[in-house]
Amino acid sequence: MATSSSQTLALQRNSSEQNRFMEKLMTKIFSFYDEQSLIDVTFKVSNPTALVPAHRLILAAASPYFENLFNSNQGTNPVIEINDIDTDIFEHLITFCYTGHAPITVNNVAAMLNAAIVLQLDDAITSSVDYLMTHMDEYTLQGAYRLQLEMKCEHLKQKIIEYETQNFMEISRSDEFLNFDVEKLQRILVSDNLNITREEDAYDAIQRWYNYDVPARQEQLPLLIACLRLIQCNVDFLMTHIQPLPGCELLAFKALSWIREPKARPMINMRFTEPRGVSASNCGEKTILALCSELEMNPKLQQYKKTEDKWQEYASIKTDYRWYETILKDDNLLFIGGWKRGATLNIVRSWNIRNKTWQNLPAMKQARISHCVVELNGKIYAIGGFEYPHVLSSVERYTTSDGWKLVKSLIVGRHAAGAVILNGKIYIIGGFNDNKLIKSVECYNPDSDTWTSCAEMTGFYHLPGVAAHKGHIYVVSRCGAERYDPQQDTWSQICSLAVGPGWMTCVSLDNKLWAIGGMSKSFDKSCVSAFDEENSCWIERCSLPESKVRNSFVVPESLLSSM
Known part of the structure; x- marks a missing residue:
């Protein structure tokens, strides 16, 4: 009751009153400490x-x-x-x-x-x-x-x-650069934020590192050359510098083909097709890509056309399993875990959005369905979930250098929860523990590898739409909607959505919170709404031409320009 009352009083105060109160309170606390009182x-x-x-x-x-x-x-x-x-x-x-x-x-x-x-x-x-x-x-x-x-x-x-990325040119000339391991150098070279004026600068650094110990590093050289934006180099450079390198002939051939034969580009699987500074997270005008499927097998990607307020099919993806979880990583859609023929899967597959091609990635340590997946600081986390008949509390983290490694487990195991990144931390929200819905929320700090409990939600949610938006966390389902203030560690209810049953997803786009999913009244489409914060109401947008939405992502329109 005391906590509830104090929160209510705090909400009633305006910001200047709160500031004066907090300053007075902290001054008194400091004096108690200085005087060693109480x-x-x-x-x-x-x-x-x-x-x-x-x-x-x-x-x-x-x-x-x-x-x-x-x-x-x-x-x-x-x-x-x-x-x-x-x-x-x-x-x-x-x-x-x-x-x-x-x-x-x-x-x-x-x-x-x-x-x-x-x-x-x-x-x-x-x-x-x-x-x-x-x-x-x-x-x-x-x-x-x-x-x-x-x-x-x-x-x-x-x-x-x-x-390292900001001061790469200076670091690449240092003696300690020569002793970098290949995984570290790869991590630096793939960065879209690498501070170089041209790709040839990065190539020169690779050559200096390679020449320091040619016999030991010959097999690793193609891994580093593959980190370059090769199609930004001219044909002469590719032929005279890249093609003669041991193990790099195919890389040079692909880049040369891309430059010389524009019509063949959809058939060429290039890792990087944009200059540095242009990636799925930071380039140009952005839109929504929704993953839709009635039975989760053979899902479709629907692209939102903002100027026309309509949806258009981008691609159909072939899968022979279901109940996977998906996440967008750079230009790839990762399918993590799943269910096939009565067995829970630990497989991880990557589908390239540009080239529409599959690639297998290292499998998780734990088979999972109904889990959560998020990306934080370039690492993929698989959290909780279910492997019949067990609810999982385990958490594992994927990096390209180390594969999947177990990290600190959840305080409370759960499945069908929501997860989101805010302020460099992971929040996992609601879901089921065994067959019981829970209100609990946990926060993961990657620096200390610890989970801590946060304030519980006011309602119960499973498979909710969750998104970080303007410094808060929003949880949305057909059963209600709430907003979390991480500074106050408090939840407050917001206007609910009038939608039918179905999965919900949420994204933050163009300074607005979007809710995607939940059945329309005709039950043959999924609702799409944007939250009007000023008037505390939801504004309907063009419905999706699909009845089931599994996930949605914010992507640059340039990523989908091959349509």
């Missing part, structure tokens, strides 16, 4: 020995580490020993829990990051990583590599990748 826990830190007083409520609110500690048997003690963190670092991070600031320096950033990871202080992790990356001249890239290897910090890894 202290209810003391930490005994051993290196060197010192006592660090604090307030349980503040620390538990700042970190799941402290929340779990205080809910354990050890956490009820008035004095708790901390043995694996230096005293100065621990004191800095306790202060961070109150103020959001810590004195980070080149000398202490490694210890600060390590302790922040142990204490699950996400904001302190971010502050430490950001400081390190902005002081790279003092800390050195080699030091950052070592630190990432020791800490296994996902946020640091992603920041290093961004740094």
